Amino acid sequence: MTGMDFLAAYDALPPDDVPQRVALLRRAMTTGRAELFAELRARRPVFGTPIGVFVTRHPDVLEVLSAPETFTVGVFGPALEDVLGGPFLLARDGADVHWRERGYGQLMLAAEDAPRVRELTARIADEVLDEAIGRGADTFDLVQDYARLAAARVAVAYLGFTGIEEETLHSCTRRMQWAFAINPGRDPEIHAAGVAAGRELHDRVAEVIARRRAAPGDDGPDDVLDRMLSTRLPAGYGFDDERVNANLVGYLTGYQQNATQCTATALKELAVRPEVLAEAERAAGESDPSRFDAYVWEALRFHPFVPVTPRLCVRDHLLAAGTGRQTLVPAGSVVLACFASAMADAEVLDAPDEFRPGRPPAHNLVLGYGAHDCVGRYAARVIVPELVRRVLLRPGVRPLPGAERALDYAGTPFPQHYTVRSGRDAVPAP
Numbered sequence: 030m031t032g033m034d035f036l037a038a039y040d041a042l043p044p045d046d047v048p049q050r051v052a053l054l055r056r057a058m059t060t061g062r063a064e065l066f067a068e069l070r071a072r073r074p075v076f077g078t079p080i081g082v083f084v085t086r087h088p089d090v091l092e093v094l095s096a097p098e099t100f101t102v103g104v105f106g107p108a109l110e111d112v113l114g115g116p117f118l119l120a121r122d123g124a125d126v127h128w129r130e131r132g133y134g135q136l137m138l139a140a141e142d143a144p145r146v147r148e149l150t151a152r153i154a155d156e157v158l159d160e161a162i163g164r165g166a167d168t169f170d171l172v173q174d175y176a177r178l179a180a181a182r183v184a185v186a187y188l189g190f191t192g193i194e195e196e197t198l199h200s201c202t203r204r205m206q207w208a209f210a211i212n213p214g215r216d217p218e219i220h221a222a223g224v225a226a227g228r229e230l231h232d233r234v235a236e237v238i239a240r241r242r243a244a245p246g247d248d249g250p251d252d253v254l255d256r257m258l259s260t261r262l263p264a265g266y267g268f269d270d271e272r273v274n275a276n277l278v279g280y281l282t283g284y285q286q287n288a289t290q291c292t293a294t295a296l297k298e299l300a301v302r303p304e305v306l307a308e309a310e311r312a313a314g315e316s317d318p319s320r321f322d323a324y325v326w327e328a329l330r331f332h333p334f335v336p337v338t339p340r341l342c343v344r345d346h347l348l349a350a351g352t353g354r355q356t357l358v359p360a361g362s363v364v365l366a367c368f369a370s371a372m373a374d375a376e377v378l379d380a381p382d383e384f385r386p387g388r389p390p391a392h393n394l395v396l397g398y399g400a401h402d403c404v405g406r407y408a409a410r411v412i413v414p415e416l417v418r419r420v421l422l423r424p425g426v427r428p429l430p431g432a433e434r435a436l437d438y439a440g441t442p443f444p445q446h447y448t449v450r451s452g453r454d455a456v457p458a459p
Contacts, residue, residue: 035061035068047079054078062336066370075348075356080213081339081363082356087374087392089349093340093366094399097122100364102401103341108209108220112227112282115275119283119401127400129266130276134404137253137260138280146187147318147411153182154419158426162451168429171420171447176292179416180285187408188280189254192240193233201226202285203443211442213339227278234274242270253277280405286443287334288409291325292416293436293447298328299417300433305384313421322414323386329395329413331384336369338397368394425452 035057042049057065069076069085076083084090093100106120113120118134121127154175161174169175181195190198208223241249241258249255254277262268299306305324312321342362349355358364371394373381378392396403396410403409420426428449429435437446 035065036072051079054080062369063373066367066373070370070374074354075358077362081365082342082358083365083367084348085367085370085374086349086354087371087377089354090366090368090371090394091398092348093364094338094397094401096346097400099342099344099346100340100366101343103343104339104363105209108212108215108223111220112205112209112223113275113279114224114227114231115271117275117279118404119279122400130272131400131404133262133268134276134280137256137276138405138408140407142187143407143411146183146408147415149186150179150183150412150415151419153186154179154416157182158419158423162423162426167451168448169451171296171428171449172289172293172444173446175420176289176416177285180288180292180412183288183412184281184285186250187252188277188284189237189250189252189257190234190277190281191237191250191252191254193230193237197230197233198281199285199289201230202282203441205230205282206286207442210335230278230281231274234278235270238270238274253280283403284405284409288413288416290334290444291329291413292420293444294332294334295325295328295413295417296420296428296449297433297436297447298331299324299421300428302384306427310421313418318414318418320386321418322410325414325417326393326395327384327386327388330372330388330393333368333372333395335395335397337365337367338401340364340366368397420449423452425450427452 035053039050039053042053044050066085069083074084074086075089076085084093101122102120109120110116116126116130118127118130157175157179161169177199178195181198184190184198185193185195204219204222204226206223208220208226212219212223237254238258241254254273257273257277258270299309309321309324312324315321340363342358342360342364344360346358347355348358372378372392375381378388379385396406426449428447432448435448436444439445
């Protein structure tokens with residue numbers, strides 16, 4: 030299905046043939062999401078379906094995400110708390126847990142950390158690249174041999190998952206995120222696997238916390254967990270070691286798979302545009318990395334790790350009031366705020382199909398928007414670009430010619446394999 034023909038095919042199906050309509054919609058989301066969103070923005074920007082109301086225009090997506098008292102995280106919040114085994118800010122709206130622990134998270138994941146986190150990421154990324162290239166093969170797997178390992182080692186060094194294996198951090202968060210974020214049918218096996226992974230990670234973190242509590246002092250690691258354990262909050266907040274555990278694991282769950290995926294997808298989006306890739310390579314070599322970072326975030330606009338975020342409408346709401354597309358969204362509706370579509374809305378973005386680094390921040394929703402944007406955004410803004418930058422600083426380490434789009438998901442919701450040349454005969458960057 031190509032071009033503007035999805036709605037014709039959808040409308041031709043009987044309204045009561047829900048299975049066929051859902052199957053057609055899921056197929057279009059899988060094989061032609063950009064084309065589907067373009068058609069919906071043009072013809073049916075607020076599109077009611079059996080699986081939810083698709084909201085595709087930029088201002089309407091922002092409206093949904095700006096009203097957490099109306100559009101709540103009730104769609105996935107309970108599943109997330111099952112996986113984490115307790116309350117977490119991403120699973121709550123409004124006061125109490127969400128606002129209190131969001132403020133706590135912004136303190137623990139401080140903006141001031143960004144420079145040292147970038148340096149840390151660069152060092153770890155170079156070490157992992159050296160290992161991958163040093164195996165002597167002509168190619169290596171960017172996801173398995175680099176991105177997942179580098180992201181996990183950054184989590185160990187910055188967040189404080191000391192003594193926990195990279196594979197445990199990666200495999201547990203994959204099952205956890207799959208269970209709460211990418212399991213719309215609530216498959217019980219996927220959910221149970223996520224809950225089991227959450228319990229495994231909780232127990233491993235509890236051991237780390239116990240070791241740190243048993244050996245307090247000034248010589249411990251300077252990481253987020255150390256900051257959490259040394260922070261004293263009023264007893265009324267109930268912020269004991271279980272809350273520390275749940276928050277630390279929650280931070281990792283929102284980071285590990287996303288950082289891994291973004292490294293691969295950003296490189297892919299640069300590689301499919303040779304002129305842009307050449308520009309990004311030049312920017313990567315500059316002493317100030319800020320110009321290069323803009324290339325990565327623009328690349329991710331074309332392939333965001335969260336293309337759609339669900340919300341539960343808890344009261345009737347007139348969406349896009351006063352416009353030609355105003356629509357009454359009834360209470361009880363699942364609303365699908367389509368980030369990927371909003372970031373391609375030509376009525377807001379100038380020439381959205383063109384690759385233009387440095388667009389206004391409001392035009393890039395990769396790290397979310399509103400009450401539930403990325404609480405660790407200051408670290409994320411340097412970790413993700415630096416993981417990509419270290420690759421481009423290696424001469425010859427590039428996706429295989431003709432296979433730049435060949436991300437292999439291996440039956441999962443996340444990229445699992447992406448083959449790149451090792452460039453081992455080239456001279457590494459200093």
